[in-house]
Amino acid sequence: MSLSLGEHGCGASHSREVTRGVPAKYFSITCGPCEAYLKGDRRPQKLVYETDRKTGQVLRQVRVPDGDPLWSSTQDTIPMSPDQEKTHGLRIERGEQQLRALESIATLAKAGIDFRTRPDVLFFLRENQLPEDILQGSVLCVNDHPNPSGVKFCNECGASMSARAAVEAAPEPEAPAAVDLSRLHPQTLRKMCRDAGLPDKGSKDQLLQRLAA
Secondary structure, three states: OEEEOHHHOOOOEEEOOEEOOEEOOOOOOOOHHHHHHHHOOOOOEEEEEEEOOOOOOEEEEEEEEOOOOOOOOOHHHOOOOHHHHHHHHHHHHHHHHHHHHHHHHHHHHHOOOOHHHOHHHHHHHHHOOOOHHHHHOEEEOOOOOEEEOOOOEOOOOOOEHHHHHHHHOOOOOOOOOOOOHHHOOHHHHHHHHHHOOOOOOOOHHHHHHHHHO
């Protein structure tokens, strides 16, 4: 990409700096005459009206140098190209739609409604390009990496999600089997009664009744 202002500038052609085949992100002009023309130093100031982009309402009017609309003296104030403005506007609009979709999810959750069982709601949310982990929930692999629900392998480490399911489904240790007290010696039953704070006098049947109560 090159720029030449002809008689309005220095008359030479200026090119964007290229490093290893990659053009510089910013096209900087270091030529005094060309820079002065782009800034509007040789032209009178013009009256411009600043308007709200959404409503079109005039906010204010100011007099500014009649400079090139794509020129900026600093990188922070470089104006966007028409394509960039269009993309920026679409991103803002999409962000507002996603915000409304998230507010809808919060409202449904507060009302106790599971939006995942509503195909029409899921279609609306997907139309607003919400991440699947928000729509379907997220699960952790064996290495604790979050993934959208329903995937077979971890998106980060490639581990099988069934490994996590196998770990979570591992049977818990069985509780010790209940002891048949009727098979114990009366002296053992008496000790159990004393440990439980019960009287230890009486027959074996009486001891069994106290322990079973």
